[in-house]
Amino acid sequence: MANTAVADASVRPAYGSMSRDRRWALRWSYFFLVLFAIFFLMPPIYMLITSLKTSQEISAAGNPWWIYNPTLANYAELLTQNHYLIFFRNSAVVSVCVVAVTMLISVIAAFALARMKFWGSATLATGVFMTYLIPETLLFIPLFKMFAWVNDTFGIQLMNHWWTLIILYPTLTVPFCTWIMIGYFASIPKELDEAALIDGATWTQTLTKIFIPVALPGIIAATIFAFTVSWAQFLYPLAFTTSTTELVLPVGIITTLIKGDVFNWGQIMTGALLGAAPPLIIYAFLMDYYIAGLTAGATKG
Amino acid sequence: MADIAAPSSIATMGDRRSSLHKLMQRKSTIAFLMALPLILLILILVAYPAGYAVYLATLNKGMTRFVGFGNFEFLFGRDTFWLVVYQSCLFAITAVIFKAIIGFVVAHFVHNIPSKGQRKWRGMLLVPWVIPPAMSTLAWLWLFDPSYSAINYLLAPLGIDRIPWTGEAGWARFSVILVNVWIGAPFFMIMYLAALKSVPDQLYEAAAIDGATWWQRIWYVTLPMMRNIIAITALFSLIVTFANFDIVRVLTAGGPLNSTHIFGTWAFRVGIEGGDIPLGASVSLFMVPILAVAAAFILRDITKRGSEV
Numbered sequence: 001m002a003n004t005a006v007a008d009a010s011v012r013p014a015y016g017s018m019s020r021d022r023r024w025a026l027r028w029s030y031f032f033l034v035l036f037a038i039f040f041l042m043p044p045i046y047m048l049i050t051s052l053k054t055s056q057e058i059s060a061a062g063n064p065w066w067i068y069n070p071t072l073a074n075y076a077e078l079l080t081q082n083h084y085l086i087f088f089r090n091s092a093v094v095s096v097c098v099v100a101v102t103m104l105i106s107v108i109a110a111f112a113l114a115r116m117k118f119w120g121s122a123t124l125a126t127g128v129f130m131t132y133l134i135p136e137t138l139l140f141i142p143l144f145k146m147f148a149w150v151n152d153t154f155g156i157q158l159m160n161h162w163w164t165l166i167i168l169y170p171t172l173t174v175p176f177c178t179w180i181m182i183g184y185f186a187s188i189p190k191e192l193d194e195a196a197l198i199d200g201a202t203w204t205q206t207l208t209k210i211f212i213p214v215a216l217p218g219i220i221a222a223t224i225f226a227f228t229v230s231w232a233q234f235l236y237p238l239a240f241t242t243s244t245t246e247l248v249l250p251v252g253i254i255t256t257l258i259k260g261d262v263f264n265w266g267q268i269m270t271g272a273l274l275g276a277a278p279p280l281i282i283y284a285f286l287m288d289y290y291i292a293g294l295t296a297g298a299t300k301g
Numbered sequence: 302m303a304d305i306a307a308p309s310s311i312a313t314m315g316d317r318r319s320s321l322h323k324l325m326q327r328k329s330t331i332a333f334l335m336a337l338p339l340i341l342l343i344l345i346l347v348a349y350p351a352g353y354a355v356y357l358a359t360l361n362k363g364m365t366r367f368v369g370f371g372n373f374e375f376l377f378g379r380d381t382f383w384l385v386v387y388q389s390c391l392f393a394i395t396a397v398i399f400k401a402i403i404g405f406v407v408a409h410f411v412h413n414i415p416s417k418g419q420r421k422w423r424g425m426l427l428v429p430w431v432i433p434p435a436m437s438t439l440a441w442l443w444l445f446d447p448s449y450s451a452i453n454y455l456l457a458p459l460g461i462d463r464i465p466w467t468g469e470a471g472w473a474r475f476s477v478i479l480v481n482v483w484i485g486a487p488f489f490m491i492m493y494l495a496a497l498k499s500v501p502d503q504l505y506e507a508a509a510i511d512g513a514t515w516w517q518r519i520w521y522v523t524l525p526m527m528r529n530i531i532a533i534t535a536l537f538s539l540i541v542t543f544a545n546f547d548i549v550r551v552l553t554a555g556g557p558l559n560s561t562h563i564f565g566t567w568a569f570r571v572g573i574e575g576g577d578i579p580l581g582a583s584v585s586l587f588m589v590p591i592l593a594v595a596a597a598f599i600l601r602d603i604t605k606r607g608s609e610v
Contacts, residue, residue, distance in 0.1 A: 043440035109339035116332035135544030137565030142350035232433030250435035272436040
């Protein structure tokens with residue numbers, strides 16, 4: 001199937017040259033894949049290169065793509081620095097809590113929407129999907145004002161606390177996770193839960209003993225999605241947190257490592273690379289689930 | 302089949318509590334209660350703020366007085382606003398087109414090579430999508446650095462003079478689009494790759510027997526078969542790119558001279574940093590029409606597919 005074969009493939013008599021055409025198509029494919037891989041991997045590789053340099057070397061006029069004196073000083077400095085560890089901890093706590101809350105809400109709701117129809121459940125399923133399409137750039141200003149109102153009325157200060165993010169992030173993760181889970185649950189044959197009900201299982205048992213184990217790949221995919229979204233979220237923490245003890249990684253790196261016009265690029269790149277590490281590690285080990293989650297949104301349903 | 306779940310409540314106890322009890326045992330009630338956290342979350346943290354934004358947009362800066370369409374009139378009279386409209390549309394449309402093309406081409410190349418190596422390549426090529434955008438944009442910012450740009454270093458031997466990547470309006474816009482494409486193209490690649498795998502081989506064989514050239518095969522077999530996926534991926538991406546915040550904020554923060562501001566970043570600048578919440582809300586509300594159109598198309602596709610099943 002050499003559909004991207006070079007143009008002369010069609011000019012040449014097709015007879016007998018098939019394998020040669022295919023070989024050329026393959027070579028071209030590899031050639032272009034290497035080019036694209038260079039383009040796609042250039043920034044992360046350059047992050048790594050910069051993170052291993054001293055500041056003198058970064059500001060020297062030499063080849064920026066080569067490390068003359070590799071050093072781990074940036075890593076050591078960053079990991080002994082209090083701020084960065086706090087950002088990392090905040091990010092980790094927020095992401096883990098958001099994943100837990102998200103999965104709890106969305107798995108149960110998806111089960112109800114996929115199997116136990118109630119008045120308006122079909123509309124709600126569509127509505128859930130629509131919510132996924134409402135971007136956070138539309139919501140952060142009214143939320144900002146709502147938080148001020150909560151503070152005035154109940155005396156609860158939601159602003160400038162990292163745990164506020166645990167309330168906010170589910171708006172980004174729950175709709176999509178519910179949507180994925182509805183798709184996975186709907187694909188489970190009805191006979192399975194009917195058999196369970198006949199055997200006297202309650203709805204809770206049907207959910208925990210049948211649906212969750214059978215739809216486990218979907219649950220893993222949704223979990224990964226929820227984690228990566230909450231780890232990467234940038235606008236909400238930027239708008240709602242300011243003190244250095246309350247920041248999460250993406251905002252923390254940008255606001256504390258950039259001091260005025262002084263860019264400490266070695267540390268910024270180290271911080272960004274370490275900050276990108278958790279999603280990358282999860283992706284490296286669970287790539288198939290990650291991709292299943294990505295494609296589920298559009299191919300299922 | 303469903304009411305087997307509640308066999309115990311059949312007992313007729315007669316008092317008021319049992320009717321409540323029965324209601325609680327009814328399948329639809331249980332289902333509603335199970336979906337309740339989701340409903341509350343959507344109502345309180347998504348639907349209400351969305352409506353509240355409309356209300357906020359009609360207030361004056363101090364949020365003390367109703368000004369009707371005053372904020373919108375003010376925006377229409379400002380050049381920056383039209384610049385933001387132009388840039389938002391420009392970035393979204395250009396970036397989505399390039400993402401779609403690059404994604405399509407790369408998906409084809411990956412699909413072409415033996416399936417043994419596909420996993421490895423796919424894994425490598427999806428990395429830009431996995432890194433949090435704020436972090437990878439920082440790497441681009443450093444690659445674009447005015448004095449130490451590593452890209453300019455590579456371009457210098459080709460005789461290309463220093464490019465002011467983020468310093469000049471035209472180049473800054475180009476950089477924003479480039480980073481958008483870099484982050485988004487892998488997503489298209491993955492979607493297209495999944496779609497390519499679902500095109501039956503027989504169609505290509507039939508096309509080959511009919512003497513179709515490679516581009517005829519793409520035009521008459523691959524593209525029609527993938528039309529749905531292409532449309533829905535592009536719409537998704539259009540929404541995400543249009544409502545983007547991270548990339549512009551980190552890369553240029555809207556500069557130079559507002560020439561890269563988009564709705565999200567400008568609303569942040571005006572509403573949060575400038576302290577004019579109603580005006581910021583008005584700015585972000587201008588995203589709604591375009592989002593609504595894209596969402597309507599996606600919804601149509603989903604309900605269509607839902608009825609096919």
